[in-house]
Amino acid sequence: xxxxxxxxxxxxxSTREALEEIAFELLLxxxxxxxxxxxxxxxxxxxxxxxxxxxGSKAGIVWGEFDxxxxxxxxxxxxxxxxxxxxxxxxxxxxSTRLSQAAAPESWLDRFRVLDRxxxxxxxxxxxxxxxxxxxxxxxxxxxxxxxxxPVPAAIGGAVQAAYVAVLRRWTTRDExxxxxxxxxxxxxxxxxxxxxxxxxxxx
Numbered sequence: 792x793x794x795x796x797x798x799x800x801x802x803x804x805s806t807r808e809a810l811e812e813i814a815f816e817l818l819l820x821x822x823x824x825x826x827x828x829x830x831x832x833x834x835x836x837x838x839x840x841x842x843x844x845x846x847g848s849k850a851g852i853v854w855g856e857f858d859x860x861x862x863x864x865x866x867x868x869x870x871x872x873x874x875x876x877x878x879x880x881x882x883x884x885x886x887s888t889r890l891s892q893a894a895a896p897e898s899w900l901d902r903f904r905v906l907d908r909x910x911x912x913x914x915x916x917x918x919x920x921x922x923x924x925x926x927x928x929x930x931x932x933x934x935x936x937x938x939x940x941x942p943v944p945a946a947i948g949g950a951v952q953a954a955y956v957a958v959l960r961r962w963t964t965r966d967e968x969x970x971x972x973x974x975x976x977x978x979x980x981x982x983x984x985x986x987x988x989x990x991x992x993x994x995x
Contacts, residue, residue, distance in 0.1 A: 807845045808895055810835045814852045815901040823853070823911045853912065854919065856895055856902060861923050863887040868930040876934045876989055877982035880927055880947070884955060885975050892969065900969075903959050920956070924948035935989060947985050954981045 814831045821830075828849055832842055846852045867883035867890075874882060892899050906916045925939070928948030932939040939945075958977045962969050 808897065810837060810842070810845060811852060811856070811895060812898040812901070815898045815905060818853070818905045818909070819901050823849075823905070823909045853902075853905070854915070856891070856899070857906070857919050859894070860887065860891045861919075861926055863890045864923065865926050865930075868926070875986060876931060877947075877986035879934075880930065880951060881975060881978045881982040883930075884927075884951065884978060885971055888955075888974060889971055900959070900963055904963050907956075907960065907963075920952055924952035927951050931985075943985075943988065950981050950985070951978065954978055 810831070813835045814826075817826045817830055817834060826849070828839070828842060831849075831852070832839060835842070846855060864883060864887040867887045868879065871879035871883050873879075895902070906912055906919075925948055928944040929939045931937075931947045932941065932944040935944070937944050954977055955974075958974050
């Protein structure tokens with residue numbers, strides 16, 4: 792059994808990001824339930840106080856950055872209000888993904904691999920992705936004057952989230968750097984179709 796890789800020239804967990812990278816390698820290798828806090832501390836060469844200062848708990852390691860990614864998406868949507876609704880959605884998803892990748896360049900796809908594959912996290916993963924989709928739905932509802940739970944905004948959030956996850960899954964099968972232009976291209980047919988629907992509704 793191999794040990795998580797460490798970076799040469801500095802302690803393996805000299806930053807939050809380095810410890811998170813090590814933690815997700817363990818989670819990906821051993822699974823969420825089998826990966827203990829002690830194993831993460833040992834692999835990272837840190838004590839309990841350091842780990843809890845960074846994350847608070849094992850759940851904090853898994854979900855903290857996901858929650859921040861949702862906040863980045865929400866912020867990007869708020870900054871894009873002058874664009875057509877679905878163009879704003881597509882741009883915000885790409886922009887927030889760039890920011891998430893920049894925040895944790897070594898571990899962000901490992902995080903998705905863990906969430907997507909670990910049965911122990913399936914229920915919580917589904918709930919967190921619903922929150923992501925609802926962020927898009929609420930934005931679409933605000934821009935169109937519809938209720939956030941109405942069929943069209945709900946469908947927009949669900950469809951964009953499904954397309955986004957499909958791209959992330961494709962990226963996890965490759966070794967080359969991610970292509971954000973590919974993400975934009977993959978989202979475009981979905982967002983264009985809904986924009987056509989919204990335009991028809993506005994004209995009716």
